[in-house]
Amino acid sequence: MADYDVHEIEAKWQRVWDDAGAALVGEPDPTKPKSYVVAMWPYPSGTLHMGHVLVYTVGDVLTRFRKRQGMEVLHPIGFDSFGLPAENAAIREGGHPRDIVERNIETITQSMRRMGWAFDWSRLISAHQPTYYVWDQWLFLQLYEAGLIYRKGSPVKWCPQDQVVLANEQVHDGRCEYCGAEVEAKNLEQWFVRQTAYAQELLDGLDELDWAEKIKTMQRNWIGRSEGAEIQFRIDELEDDVAVFTTRPDTLYGATFFVVAPEHPLVETLSERSPNGEEIRAYVRRAAAKRGEERMAAEEKTGVFTGFFATNPVTEARIPIWVADYVLMDYGTGAIMAVPAHDDRDREFAETFDLPIVPVIDEDGKLIDSAQFTGLPFEDAKKAIVAWLAERGRAKETISYRLRDWGFSRQRYWGSPIPIVYCDTCGTVPVPYEDLPVLLPLDLEDFRPRGVAPLAAHESFMNVDCPQCGARAKREPETMDTFIDSSWYFLRYTDPKNADMPWRQELADYWNPVDQYIGGIDHTTMHMIYARVVIKALADLGHIGFREPFRAFFTNGWVNLGGTKMSKSKGNVIGPEQLLDEYGADVSRLNILHLGPATEDMEWTDEGVEGMLRFTRRLWRIVNEVAASSSRDTPPVNELSRKAHQTIAKVTDDLGRRQSFHTAISAVIELLNELSRAGASDPAARFAAETAVSLIQPYAPHIAEELWVALGHEKLWEAPWPVADEPQLTRDTFELVVQVNGKVRDRFEVDAGLSEEELVARATASEKVQTHLDGATVRRTIVVPRKLVNFVVG
RNA sequence: GCCGGGGUGGCGAAACUGGUCAGACGCGCCCGACUUAAAAUCGGGUGACCCUCGGGUCAUGCGGGUUCGAGUCCCGCUCCCGGCACCA
Incomplete structure (x- = not known):
């Protein structure tokens, strides 16, 4: 028997597969069912860690399994190479982000190839290449024309001393982290995707998707639908109406005061006319400088009385209008009717400022002291009161969503430039399609983040002629959020080299939706929402014929070390390189999937790897013994052949329906144990050995291929997946x-x-x-x- | 507060539709074989307690219930993890 030389064998088969183009997919074969398997593309910010090993091994096992089941499987890979992680790596290590990123891509690619992951390398894409981000810009223009991208002022923290935008983390006690100056709120014009337009469809679409309940719940919470009503309150002194949003119109008779957010447009008018206008303005300034968390963490509610009153539309009572920062401008209407008897926050405020508390619902959930609505169960009263007000034009039923529009412009360098030119005469002018791409200049000296877009300092980039009138104009210096790149990359994989358009629709429609998406739970509420939004928008624009990007989502757990997720920023990374050197790819792959359920978080330990090493050695020894001595006759029906067929059924079910990767390995080990006990002389030994090798191939493709040859066969990667013989299962x-x-x-x-x-x-x-x-x-x-x-x- | 997921040996876990002494498979540990010795490998053992060595009793977070039968279903409690959150 030959020695089991892991490194030689693995390198050999990787060469064979490469030469055979085993992982490449050309024009789709319409006679085969298709399966599109995508594991989330990585940030090339360093080297691979065990989390990557998990994600891509899951994808690879499914790919190899489905191929052998006769499917046409597309399994591509790319790099999410724009954005903060890459840029921060560049800043930390020195050098240009592009050089760092391309070096990392080279290193990571080498590791990926050593792991034996069967990606279609001919379709490799990277977000930072102009051939990719030109289509980010195309996407921008498409959505901009459709009114799905817009620009609006959005409050940011601003340091008047340093003249920079501050991130929330850079504000402490309302002061700038660097110079200590008092932070101000400033409206900064930023770019948004109008994703709230899809809020309801995002919610409804979840029902159809094969995603874990946990993931759906996270998205539902994030979208945060609330049914309620908008009710108009009259302010006589201003001869104006102000709308509130409430989910509890049934408590209207208990509304004893009225609160507007500090950012509410009404506040300016009120403070101009109010005798304590200066006090109001001071409060608004302080509130604006506070971080959201500080507002929440505040021990006591704060606020200022404006001196004005609003009229409760059912009681005609005049209730005082306050400004308080516990009311948020970007939810509902930015104004509330306060019902201290039935809302904890309102009660807290009322107690702090000694405002009246009037209960209007009893313990049985029936209305009290509510005129003609008294006695109604509160659920009925909601409808009745809104209906009564609606007749008088003072209310309407509405639905509020917590989901906000997606602000995607970044005051950073390493991203796709936003294709917009500002002209003094023409205003905001989109760059014409024929002028794309707007190339990101690579000769910028200083790209470190300072709260202003670094590109603004690049003269030759910034100064352009207006595409409309030809006058001198300025480019938009901000770049796109990297989540733009990742919102459509799975479309580009289907037609990665197309220079004329982002994808041919027939190709994108053939492969999509992604049949199996694989990735971490941490992308649930950002990337996984953005991608769904962009796909819906592209469908509405007629560029694709489907509305959901990811039919099934396999959520892998985190690989922890010392109780926290492995990541470069935490410095607790163990990479696959040392495992590859010591044990090779097959054992590394088996080990990460045998550690436990791939959907659960797991604590990294390198003790278990010995178990998988022993398993591969036993497999090598026993299969070689069988190959050398066992009869090639048709196997009889006996205990061992039954076990083999049961194992086929079990592994097929685990890899197919259940996606339970660790139990499938256990089943093959059981079969090997039984084969070992029965010995090479068992008449079914050869069949059992062939079955074990065939079933373990998706996990350990190299040793499986080598043993397949020893058993007298070839090209296991193309061999049909075994089918259990029903009679032998019973x-x-x-x-x-x-x-x-x-x-x-x-x-x-x-x-x-x-x-x-x-x-x-x-x-x-x-x-x-x-x-x-x-x-x-x-x-x-x-x-x-x-x-x-x-x-x-x- | 609202929503979701969990709690099984020393450890990671399995038990998929209520039905094979619950604990497959792996790690660890113990014993044995081989060896001058060790590693590797091979064989055996490994929930707890009692024990006349045949077995007995208890055991899936806690307390109840349904059932011939419950880790699995129902009710209540408890603890842990995750999401949302001054969201009106």
């Missing part, structure tokens, strides 16, 4: 369990063909059973065919 005898009062008292083999009466007779005949039946009356006998007989006595 045995002609079974172990009958005999219970007395539900406790097992005996068990023995019986013929499977026995009738219920015969089973009872055999059970009764058992001596062990008799000792427990002794003297008692059998009141009932339960027979479960092919399983057990249970005597109920007493």
Whole structure:
């Protein structure tokens, strides 16, 4: 028997597969069912870690399994090479982001190839290449023309001393982290995707998707639908109406005051006319400088009375208008009717400022002190009160979503430039399609983030002629969020080299939706929402013929070390390189999937890897023994052949329906154990060995291929997936369990063909059973065919 | 607070539709074989307690229930993990 030289064998088969183009997919073969398997593309910010090993091994196992089941499988890879992780790596390590990213891509690609992951390398894409991001810009223009991208002022934290935008983390106690100056709020014009337009469809679409309930729940929470009503309150002094959003119109009679957010447009008018206008303005400034978390963490509610009153539309009572930062401008209407008796936050505020608290619902959930609505159950009252107000034009039923529009412009360098030119005469002008791409200049000296877009300092980039009037104009210096890149990359994989258009629709429509998407749970509420939004928008624009990107989503757990997720920023990374050097790809792949359920978080340990090493060595030894000595005759039906067929059924089900990757490995180990006990002389030994090798191939493709040849075959990667022989799954005898009062008292083999009466007779005949039946009356006998007989006595 | 997922040996876990003494498979540990020795490999053992060595009793977070039979279904509790959250 030849030695098991891992490195030589693995390198050999990787060469063979490369030469054979085993992972490449050309024009689709319409006679085969298709399967599109995509594992989330990585940030090339460093090297691979065990989390990557998990994600891509899951994808590879499914790919190899589905191919052998006769499907046409597309399994591509690319790099999410724009954005902060790459840029920060460049800043940390020195050098240009592009150089760092391209070096990392080179390194990671080498590791990926060593792992034996069967990607279609001919379709490799990277977000930072102009051939990719030109289509980000195309996408931008498409959505911009459709009104799905817009620009609006959005409040940011601004340091007046340093003249920069501050991230929330850079604000401490309302002061700039660097210079200590008091932080101000400033409206910064930013670009948004109008994703709220799809809020309801995003919610409804979840029902159709094969995603874990946990993931759907996270998206539902994030979208945050609330049914309620918009109610108009009159402000007599201003001769104006102000709308509030409430989910509890039934409590309207208990509304004792009125609160607007500090950012509410009404506040400016109020502070101009109010005697304590200065106090209001000071409060608004302080609130604006506070971070969201600071607002929340505040021990006591704060606010200022404006001196104005709003009229409750049902009671005609005049209730005081306050400005308070516990009301948020970007939810509902930015104004609320406060019902301190039935809302914890309103009560807290009322207690702090000594405002009246009027209960309007009793313990039975019925309305009290609510005029003609008194006595109604509160659910009915919601409808009744809104209906009454609607007749008078003072309210309407509405739905609010927590989901916000997606602000995607970044004051950073390493991203796709936004294809917009600002002209003094023409205003905001989109760059014409024929002028794309707007190339990101690579000769920028200083690209570190300072709160202003670094590109603004690049003269030759910034100064352009207006595409409309030809006058001197300025480019948009901000770049796109990297989530734009990742919102459509799975479309580009289907037509990666197309220079004329982002994809041919027939190709994108053929492969999509992605049949199996694989990735971490951390992308659930950002990337997985953005991609769904972009796909819906592209469908509305007629560029694709489907509305959901990911039909099924396999959520892999995190690989932890010392209790926290492995990541470069935490410095607790263990990469596959040392495992590859020591054990090779097959063992590394088996190990990561045998650690536990791939959907659960797992603690990295390198102890278990020894178990998989032993397994591959035993497989090598036993299969070689069988290959050398066992008969090639058609195997008989015996215990071992039955075990082999059961294992085929189990592994097929685990890889197909259940996606339970660790139990499939266990099943093959069981088969090997049984083969080992039976020995090479068993007449079914060769069949059992072939089955074990064939079933483990998706996990350990290199050793499987080598052993397949030893067994006298070739090209296992193309061999049809084995099919279990149904008759051998059911045995002609079974172990009958005999219970007395539900406790097992005996068990023995019986013929499977026995009738219920015969089973009872055999059970009764058992001596062990008799000792427990002794003297008692059998009141009932339960027979479960092919399983057990249970005597109920007493 | 609202929503979701969980709690099984020393450890990772399995038990898929209520039915084979619950714990497959792997790790770890113990014993044995081989060896001058070790590694590797091979064989055996490994939930707890009791024990006359045949077995007995208890055991899937806690307490109840349904059932001939419950890790699995129902009710209540408890603890852990995750999501959302001054969202009106």
